[in-house]
Amino acid sequence: MSTIFVSVADFVDLDRYPIDRDCQERRDLLTSAQALINADGCAVLKGFVRAEKIAELVTECDRVEKFGHRNFTRTNPYFLPDREDLSSSHPLRRFYDRSNAFVPADNLGADSILRAIFDWPAFSPFIKEVLQEDKFFPYADPLADVVVNLAEEGGGFPWHFDTNNFTVTLAIQNAESGGEFEFSPMVRSLTEENYEKVERVLDGDKSMIKTVILEPGDLQIFKGRYSLHRVAPLRGKRKRYVAIFSYVSEPGMVSSPQRAKELYGRVLPIHLERAGLRADELID
Numbered sequence: 001m002s003t004i005f006v007s008v009a010d011f012v013d014l015d016r017y018p019i020d021r022d023c024q025e026r027r028d029l030l031t032s033a034q035a036l037i038n039a040d041g042c043a044v045l046k047g048f049v050r051a052e053k054i055a056e057l058v059t060e061c062d063r064v065e066k067f068g069h070r071n072f073t074r075t076n077p078y079f080l081p082d083r084e085d086l087s088s089s090h091p092l093r094r095f096y097d098r099s100n101a102f103v104p105a106d107n108l109g110a111d112s113i114l115r116a117i118f119d120w121p122a123f124s125p126f127i128k129e130v131l132q133e134d135k136f137f138p139y140a141d142p143l144a145d146v147v148v149n150l151a152e153e154g155g156g157f158p159w160h161f162d163t164n165n166f167t168v169t170l171a172i173q174n175a176e177s178g179g180e181f182e183f184s185p186m187v188r189s190l191t192e193e194n195y196e197k198v199e200r201v202l203d204g205d206k207s208m209i210k211t212v213i214l215e216p217g218d219l220q221i222f223k224g225r226y227s228l229h230r231v232a233p234l235r236g237k238r239k240r241y242v243a244i245f246s247y248v249s250e251p252g253m254v255s256s257p258q259r260a261k262e263l264y265g266r267v268l269p270i271h272l273e274r275a276g277l278r279a280d281e282l283i284d
């Protein structure tokens, strides 16, 4: 579904990030991004989209934001039900408001800059190499492969662990204040939940928290399954826009019908046709 209207080279800063060429700069870039992923699970490519082109991305988001499907939930960091048998300070009992909206991908249109970046042949191989994932495919969901996430005053994304292995986001517009990305690197592991440490992070122990300020044009590659993280509450009238690019471990995967309905407000024939074919790991 690529487009003939948008030239990605006009948007991505290829002088700084020559990811479309096999050259020493690309190899160096990859080595440093991989080191960041291996250390902290978080690599940020500052100014991935050129500063002078951000306004066009904002225009694209302004054009589609009316199609955003709003979600209000109260959730603990694990997206799991309450556990009344545990003490009230236990991480499983910490519930936070979450409010945001996703613009389903099929609203972006053929002249979408975000779609062109996602479909650009140099993009996903580079992300795959940064993440060092063997099984890595663009999400095949027509509602969810490239979404605009919008959040307003009071919104944000409270403390959580991702259910998917990694998230690739492009910052487009920040709220007037707030919205810092905070994370506690590798606070849990595959074998150890480390609830006491999680509790300290939830209580605001700054020694366990790293803060990343993402500015428009920054691309973030983040492994959030083991690192507790949040987007700090937003303040001011301006909406926060972030694009989310999604990848999965099997080709052809789409959301479950339930998940599509909940996050995007609609179910398409492809969700019903492929229901049950996917691993039940949530990717969005």
Ligand SMILES: O=C(O)CCC(=O)C(=O)O
Residues within 6 Å of the ligand: 149, 157, 162, 167, 169, 181, 224, 229, 230, 231, 242
């Ligand atoms: O909006 C962001 O910057 C990241 C949100 C996040 O943590 C997620 O989508 O899991």
Ligand SMILES: [Fe+2]
Residues within 6 Å of the ligand: 160, 161, 162, 167, 224, 229
């Ligand atoms: Fe997350």
